[in-house]
Amino acid sequence: xxxxxxxxxxxxxxxxxxxxxxxxxxxxxxxxxxxxxxxxxxxxxxxxxxxxxxxxxxxxxxxxxxxxxxxxxxxxxxxxxxxxxxxxxxxxxxxxxxxxxxxxxxxxxxxxxxxxxxxxxxxxxxxxxxxxxxxxxxxxxxxxxxxxxxxxxxxxxxxxxxxxxxxxxxxxx
Amino acid sequence: xxxxxxxxxxxxxxxxxxxxxxxxxxxxxxxxxxxxxxxxxxxxxxxxxxxxxxxxxxxxxxxxxxxxxxxxxxxxxxxxxxxxxxxxxxxxxxxxxxxxxxxxxxxxxxxxxxxxxxxxxxxxxxxxxxxxxxxxxxxxxxxxxxxxxxxxxxxxxxxxxxxxxxxxxxxxxxxxxxxxxxxxxxxxxxxxxxxxxxxxxxxxxxxxxxxxxxxxxxxxxxxxxxxxxxxxxxxxxxxxxxxxxxxxxxxxxxxxxxxxxxxxxxxxxxxxxxxxxxxxxxxxxxxxxxxxxxxxxxxxxxxxxxxxxxxxxxxxxxxxxxxxxxxxxxxxxxxxxxxxxxxxxxxxxxxxxxxxxxxxxxxxxxxxxxxxxxxxxxxxxxxxxxxxxxxxxxxxxxxxxxxxxxxxxxxxxxxxxxxxxxxxxxxxxxxxxxxxxxxxxxxxxxxxxxxxxxxxxxxxxxxxxxxxxxxxxxxxxxxxxxxxxxxxxxxxxxxxxxxxxxxxxxxxxxxxxxxxxxxxxxxxxxxx
Numbered sequence: 001x002x003x004x005x006x007x008x009x010x011x012x013x014x015x016x017x018x019x020x021x022x023x024x025x026x027x028x029x030x031x032x033x034x035x036x037x038x039x040x041x042x043x044x045x046x047x048x049x050x051x052x053x054x055x056x057x058x059x060x061x062x063x064x065x066x067x068x069x070x071x072x073x074x075x076x077x078x079x080x081x082x083x084x085x086x087x088x089x090x091x092x093x094x095x096x097x098x099x100x101x102x103x104x105x106x107x108x109x110x111x112x113x114x115x116x117x118x119x120x121x122x123x124x125x126x127x128x129x130x131x132x133x134x135x136x137x138x139x140x141x142x143x144x145x146x147x148x149x150x151x152x153x154x155x156x157x158x159x160x161x162x163x164x165x166x167x168x169x170x171x172x173x
Numbered sequence: 174x175x176x177x178x179x180x181x182x183x184x185x186x187x188x189x190x191x192x193x194x195x196x197x198x199x200x201x202x203x204x205x206x207x208x209x210x211x212x213x214x215x216x217x218x219x220x221x222x223x224x225x226x227x228x229x230x231x232x233x234x235x236x237x238x239x240x241x242x243x244x245x246x247x248x249x250x251x252x253x254x255x256x257x258x259x260x261x262x263x264x265x266x267x268x269x270x271x272x273x274x275x276x277x278x279x280x281x282x283x284x285x286x287x288x289x290x291x292x293x294x295x296x297x298x299x300x301x302x303x304x305x306x307x308x309x310x311x312x313x314x315x316x317x318x319x320x321x322x323x324x325x326x327x328x329x330x331x332x333x334x335x336x337x338x339x340x341x342x343x344x345x346x347x348x349x350x351x352x353x354x355x356x357x358x359x360x361x362x363x364x365x366x367x368x369x370x371x372x373x374x375x376x377x378x379x380x381x382x383x384x385x386x387x388x389x390x391x392x393x394x395x396x397x398x399x400x401x402x403x404x405x406x407x408x409x410x411x412x413x414x415x416x417x418x419x420x421x422x423x424x425x426x427x428x429x430x431x432x433x434x435x436x437x438x439x440x441x442x443x444x445x446x447x448x449x450x451x452x453x454x455x456x457x458x459x460x461x462x463x464x465x466x467x468x469x470x471x472x473x474x475x476x477x478x479x480x481x482x483x484x485x486x487x488x489x490x491x492x493x494x495x496x497x498x499x500x501x502x503x504x505x506x507x508x509x510x511x512x513x514x515x516x517x518x519x520x521x522x523x524x525x526x527x528x529x530x531x532x533x534x535x536x537x538x539x540x541x542x543x544x545x546x547x548x549x550x551x552x553x554x555x556x557x558x559x560x561x562x563x564x565x566x567x568x569x570x571x572x573x574x575x576x577x578x579x580x581x582x583x584x585x586x587x588x589x590x591x592x593x594x595x596x597x598x599x600x601x602x603x604x605x606x607x608x609x610x611x612x613x614x615x616x617x618x619x620x621x622x623x624x625x626x627x628x629x630x631x632x633x634x635x636x637x638x639x640x641x642x643x644x645x646x647x648x649x650x651x652x653x654x655x656x657x658x659x660x661x662x663x664x665x666x667x668x669x670x671x672x673x674x675x676x677x678x679x680x681x682x683x684x685x686x687x688x689x690x691x692x693x694x695x696x697x698x699x700x701x
Contacts, residue, residue, distance in 0.1 A: 009196025
């Protein structure tokens with residue numbers, strides 16, 4: 001039979017264990033971003049243009065190929081890297097050259113990036129080049145956006161829909 | 174450096190564990206059952222998890238509502254089960270980390286023990302994802318944060334073509350299939366691997382302590398139950414990918430790496446996690462490297478009785494068919510990779526008797542670095558220096574650094590790797606041959622034997638419960654056992670000497686003239 005002293009000791013130990021477990025299971029709280037901030041996310045999967053032009057295959061060339069591999073056009077597989085820039089309130093936030101994925105460089109260029117920014121109104125400028133040209137951009141979008149505290153503002157890119165797309169209502173767009 | 178760290182940790186742990194000894198008694202001290210307690214908490218997690226799963230809706234759109242119903246509509250059952258599920262998982266992390274820290278501090282991770290240490294690391298890599306995927310399934314704001322941060326962490330690995338984090342860009346990107354995959358991982362995938370991992374972790378240990386004592390299980394479950402009622406686990410607001418949670422109640426047991434992703438980079442977090450894991454895994458091979466020679470079998474002295482196999486705490490000895498053509502059926506074979514050189518097998522060997530005088534004292538199994546003949550020689554040398562009416566021979570294991578200071582005109586001291594290396598016949602030898610009026614056996618702290626069963630086997634041999642038994646003729650009042658660990662035994666020794674003195678001189682003399690002639694074969698010695 002355990003003595004009273006032992007029982008008290010065990011009670012203290014079990015209580016301390018439970019309190020330690022309970023407290024650190026939730027506390028201290030964590031703040032992924034400050035309460036007056038929003039999150040700006042730019043993410044897309046976009047294939048740059050093919051690095052060269054397709055050309056018609058001649059009848060002789062076609063004849064040399066096995067029947068199952070004959071095709072009217074011969075196209076290079078490799079794609080141009082995608083260059084993307086993002087400027088927020090006149091300050092460059094991102095300028096990155098995205099290589100095409102895949103062993104042969106024939107896949108899409110992918111980007112996922114996020115920036116905590118202060119809530120409020122911001123001027124955002126987005127530029128993207130996927131054609132391998134040395135100057136200028138193939139797509140661009142300038143907009144004034146209003147970010148609420150704790151808002152997740154997502155910017156995607158889809159060439160079929162005209163380029164940069166905002167997944168939240170942007171003021172003055 | 175490592176030695177200093179270990180010594181410091183050992184000192185702190187020793188102090189804390191002695192407090193727990195006082196409150197729980199050594200045989201119920203939770204520090205002696207940290208691995209078993211972890212397994213127990215997993216049982217609680219399993220049972221409570223099965224209950225929660227019955228009411229859980231495995232879909233990204235129904236999960237949150239189903240957990241809320243469980244928590245609030247049946248708070249008395251589902252709510253408590255959910256809380257138990259969470260808190261027992263957290264408690265398991267505490268016991269795992271303490272278990273690792275303790276094995277490290279007490280130097281129980283090197284040499285042949287590397288296997289359990291090394292196989293413990295994959296268990297950690299299973300337990301954390303198990304807990305993290307559990308938080309994910311609730312699909313509240315914390316789950317949303319974990320989902321995105323985990324995806325960002327995975328995306329730096331060259332596995333996925335498309336970033337996994339794009340699955341959580343907007344509410345429209347969410348897919349039920351991904352959620353189902355996670356549920357599968359949490360409910361079936363990882364738990365199955367974990368069970369195999371635990372089995373592997375214990376593979377080289379004889380008689381592993383998988384279950385803690387019932388009192389400890391009751392107390393631990395009670396503590397978790399009270400915590401679940403007083404401070405129930407609750408969900409945070411539902412996940413909303415249009416928002417970023419700004420305040421999160423955070424489980425620091427499972428999620429401490431996540432804020433590091435925000436502070437540094439996912440690459441840095443991988444480097445930290447993998448680097449730390451590698452360093453911890455490789456600790457057994459870091460200096461100082463020292464390894465005592467493993468036990469050695471002398472075949473012409475081994476009668477194949479199997480007592481060494483029965484007593485070895487690390488499954489290092491096995492019985493195989495005889496190879497020397499003698500009439501014995503089997504012989505003991507030591508696996509040097511598993512042998513910790515504790516000498517417990519020597520203490521179990523019936524041929525390791527100091528009474529042998531006409532033949533050379535070489536037992537069937539012994540430690541090359543601590544021969545049984547040397548133990549007898551040390552006993553004789555120590556006893557030769559003693560005089561007085563309360564002479565005591567102290568046999569102790571090397572864990573006690575204070576033993577040498579006990580030496581005096583009435584006190585001899587002989588040490589060995591583990592007290593269970595001492596065959597009981599040595600106690601008989603000292604008393605019967607009047608080398609001392611009393612024998613004091615001492616070793617690690619009760620319940621915390623460095624070689625797992627040294628104290629248990631010694632106690633059982635003295636009490637006549639385990640072969641080889643201490644002979645009946647030895648007066649038990651002339652034996653004292655002190656399982657105190659690295660402590661000064663002077664007060665206990667003084668008290669024992671007083672008791673021995675009060676007993677008076679030894680009543681009979683079973684001295685050299687009365688000793689039977691040494692037996693001629695190991696078989697006869699075993700039964701002598």
